[in-house]
Amino acid sequence: MTGMNANGRAAKSSRWTFWVWIAAGLVLYAVLGLLIDSGVIDSYMSLIVYQMCLNVILAVSLNLINGFTGQFSIGHAGFAGVGAYTSAVMTAKMHLPFPAALLVACVFTAFIGLLIGIPTLRLKGDYLAITTLGFGQIIQVVLINLQYVGGAAGMTVHKETNFTWLYFAALITVAVIANFVRSRHGRACIAVRENEVAAEMMGINVTYYKVLAFTIGALFAGLAGALAAHTFYFIKPTSYGFLQSFNILVIVVLGGLGSITGSILGAVVLTLITALLQDYPQWQMVIYSLILILIMIFRPQGLMGTKEFRLSSIGLGRRRDGHAAP
Amino acid sequence: MTTFIQQLINGLSVGSIYALIALGYTMVYGIIKLINFAHGDVFMAGAFVAYFSYTGLHLGFFGSLVVSMAACAVLGVVIERFAYRPLRKSTRIAALITAIGVSLFLENAGIITVGAQARGYPNMLPDTAFNLGGVTVSTKQIGIIALTVVMMVILQYIVHRTKIGKAMRAVAYDPEAAQLMGIDVDRTISFTFAIGSALAAAAGVVYGAYYSAIDPLMGIMPGLKAFIAAVLGGIGIIPGAMVGGLVLGLIETLVQSLGFSLWRDAVAFALLILILLIKPEGLFGKHAREKV
Numbered sequence: 001m002t003g004m005n006a007n008g009r010a011a012k013s014s015r016w017t018f019w020v021w022i023a024a025g026l027v028l029y030a031v032l033g034l035l036i037d038s039g040v041i042d043s044y045m046s047l048i049v050y051q052m053c054l055n056v057i058l059a060v061s062l063n064l065i066n067g068f069t070g071q072f073s074i075g076h077a078g079f080a081g082v083g084a085y086t087s088a089v090m091t092a093k094m095h096l097p098f099p100a101a102l103l104v105a106c107v108f109t110a111f112i113g114l115l116i117g118i119p120t121l122r123l124k125g126d127y128l129a130i131t132t133l134g135f136g137q138i139i140q141v142v143l144i145n146l147q148y149v150g151g152a153a154g155m156t157v158h159k160e161t162n163f164t165w166l167y168f169a170a171l172i173t174v175a176v177i178a179n180f181v182r183s184r185h186g187r188a189c190i191a192v193r194e195n196e197v198a199a200e201m202m203g204i205n206v207t208y209y210k211v212l213a214f215t216i217g218a219l220f221a222g223l224a225g226a227l228a229a230h231t232f233y234f235i236k237p238t239s240y241g242f243l244q245s246f247n248i249l250v251i252v253v254l255g256g257l258g259s260i261t262g263s264i265l266g267a268v269v270l271t272l273i274t275a276l277l278q279d280y281p282q283w284q285m286v287i288y289s290l291i292l293i294l295i296m297i298f299r300p301q302g303l304m305g306t307k308e309f310r311l312s313s314i315g316l317g318r319r320r321d322g323h324a325a326p
Numbered sequence: 327m328t329t330f331i332q333q334l335i336n337g338l339s340v341g342s343i344y345a346l347i348a349l350g351y352t353m354v355y356g357i358i359k360l361i362n363f364a365h366g367d368v369f370m371a372g373a374f375v376a377y378f379s380y381t382g383l384h385l386g387f388f389g390s391l392v393v394s395m396a397a398c399a400v401l402g403v404v405i406e407r408f409a410y411r412p413l414r415k416s417t418r419i420a421a422l423i424t425a426i427g428v429s430l431f432l433e434n435a436g437i438i439t440v441g442a443q444a445r446g447y448p449n450m451l452p453d454t455a456f457n458l459g460g461v462t463v464s465t466k467q468i469g470i471i472a473l474t475v476v477m478m479v480i481l482q483y484i485v486h487r488t489k490i491g492k493a494m495r496a497v498a499y500d501p502e503a504a505q506l507m508g509i510d511v512d513r514t515i516s517f518t519f520a521i522g523s524a525l526a527a528a529a530g531v532v533y534g535a536y537y538s539a540i541d542p543l544m545g546i547m548p549g550l551k552a553f554i555a556a557v558l559g560g561i562g563i564i565p566g567a568m569v570g571g572l573v574l575g576l577i578e579t580l581v582q583s584l585g586f587s588l589w590r591d592a593v594a595f596a597l598l599i600l601i602l603l604i605k606p607e608g609l610f611g612k613h614a615r616e617k618v
Binding site: 072074119120122123125126127129130131133134135137138141142144145242243246249253282283285286288289290291292293296297300 | 360361409412413416417418419420421422423424426427428429430431433434435437438442546550553557588589591592595596598599602603606
C-alpha cells in the first residue's frame with residue numbers, strides 16, 4: 001500500500017517537474033527571442049545561438065545511442081547529411097512546403113538508420129564504432145557521386161528557418177528523448193548498456209532496443225541536418241564527414257555519456273568555444289582533441305556523469321528519495 | 327593479360343604500404359585490445375621526419391628511413407605512456423575515444439607546425455622503369471615490395487625468436503599470467519608500440535616516395551584502410567595483417583582500373599562491414615566464444 005502511494009507520488013512529482021522544465025524552456029525562448037528581436041543579440045551572435053540549438057539536437061540524439069544504450073556510434077553526422085540532402089531535394093527539387101520536407105527527411109533518415117542498425121548492431125564495442133564510421137564514410141562517398149544533388153560541389157537551398165523553428169525543434173527533441181529514457185523503453189535501453197546478458201535474462205529484447213535507440217537517434221540527427229540545411233542554405237558532402245561526427249561526440253563526452261542536461265551544457269560550451277576560435281580552426285581542433293583526451297584520463301564520466309541537473313538540486317520540487325537517477 | 331599483371335603489380339605496391347601500417351595496428355590490438363586510431367598519424371609523422379632529414383640534413387634514403395623510424399618509435403611510446411596507459415583499467419570505449427583524440431591532436435598539431443598545404447616529396451628512391459614483356463615495373467615498386475618483405479621478416483624474427491618477442495606473445499595471450507611469470511608488462515607494451523610505430527614510419531617514407539606528396543592529413547585514409555586490412559586478415563594476427571594489406575591493395579587497384587575510382591573508399595568500407603558481419607574473426611582468425 002505504501003509502495004503504491006510512493007509510486008503515485010513519484011509519478012505526480014515527475015509530471016510536475018516535466019511541466020516546470022517546459023515552462024522554463026518557454027521563458028528562455030521568450031527571453032532569447034526578445035533579445036534577438038531587439039538587436040541585443042546581433043545577427044552574428046544569433047547564428048551562434050542557431051548553431052547551439054542544432055548542436056543540442058545532435059548531441060542529445062547521439063547521447064541516446066552512445067550514452068543511454070551504450071552502443072558506440074561515430075557516424076552521426078552521416079545521418080545529419082541524409083536529413084539535410086533529403087529535405088533539400090524535397091524543397092528545392094520537388095517544391096514541397098518546408099514542414100512537409102522536414103517530415104519526409106526525418107522519416108527517411110530514421111529508415112536509413114533502421115536499415116544500417118539492423119545488421120550492424122549485432123557487433124559490439126569498437127567493432128560497432130568502426131562500422132558506423134564506415135557507414136558514415138559510405139554515405140559521404142554516395143553524396144559526392146550523386147550528380148543529381150550537385151556532387152562534390154554541393155547544392156543551394158532556400159532559407160526557411162528562424163529562431164523559433166530551431167529553438168522548438170531543440171526543445172521537442174530534448175523533451176521526447178528525456179521522456180523516452182524515463183519510460184519503460186528507456187529503462188530497457190539503460191539495462192542493455194549496463195549488461196547485455198543480464199538484460200536479456202530479464203526478458204528484454206536486446207536487439208530490438210538497440211535498433212530502436214539507433215533509429216530514434218538517426219531520426220533526430222536527420223531533423224538537425226534538415227534544419228541546418230535550411231538555416232545556412234548551402235550543403236556539401238564534406239560537411240557530414242568524420243570530423244563532424246567527432247565534434248558531436250566531443251559534446252556528448254564532455255557533457256557526460258548518459259546525461260541529457262550534460263549534453264545541452266556541452267553543446268552550449270563547445271559552440272561558444274568554436275565561435276571564439278572561429279579564426280583559428282586548427283587551434284580549435286587541437287583544443288577539442290586535448291579536451292577529449294584530458295576528460296577521458298581525469299574525468300571519464302564528463303562534466304555531469306550520468307547525473308542530470310534536477311530542480312530538486314536547486315531546492316525546487318520534491319527530492320526523490322531512494323531512486324537514483326538513470 | 328598484361329594489363330592484369332600490370333594492375334597486380336600496382337596493387338601489390340599499394341598493398342605493401344597498407345600491410346606495413348596494418349602490422350602496427352594488429353600488434354597493438356593484439357596486446358591491449360585497442361584500435362589505435364592515432365596510428366595513421368604516426369605514419370604521417372614518419373613521412374614528415376624523413377622529409378626533413380632528407381631535405382634538411384641530407385641523410386640519404388636509408389639514413390632518413392632509420393631516423394624517421396627511430397623518431398616514430400619514440401613518438402609511439404610517448405603516446406602510449408601519456409594517453410593510453412592511464413586508461414588501461416577503464417572501459418575500451420574510453421580508450422577508443424582517447425585514441426581518436428590523440429589522432430586529431432597529431433593531425434592538427436601537424437597543420438599548425440608544418441602548414442596544411444601538401445608538399446612535394448623528394449625523389450628518394452631511383453625511379454627507372456623496366457619493361458618486362460609489356461608490363462612496366464619501376465624500381466620504386468620493387469623497392470617498396472622488397473622493403474615490406476624485409477620488415478616482415480625482421481618482425482617475424484623478433485616476435486618468434488627473441489625473448490622480448492616471447493614476452494609480447496605472452497602478454498597478448500594473458501597479461502595477468504604474464505605478469506605473474508615475471509614479465510614486465512608495461513615495458514612489453516611500450517616495446518610493441520615502438521615496433522608498430524617504427525613500421526608505420528617506414529610505411530610513411532615509402533608512401534611519400536610512391537605518391538610524391540605529403541600533408542598533415544595524409545594519414546587518415548591510409549590509417550583507416552590499414553585498419554580494414556588488419557580486420558580482413560584477422561586482427562591480432564601478424565601474417566594476417568600482411569595478407570589483408572595486400573588483398574585490400576589488389577581490390578582497390580581492381581576497382582580503380584574498372585573505372586570506379588570515385589567509389590574506391592566506399593568499396594573498402596563496404597568490404598570492412600561485410601567481413602565484420604560475415605566473418606568478424608577475419609581470414610586467419612579463430613572463432614572465439616564469448617564467456618559470461
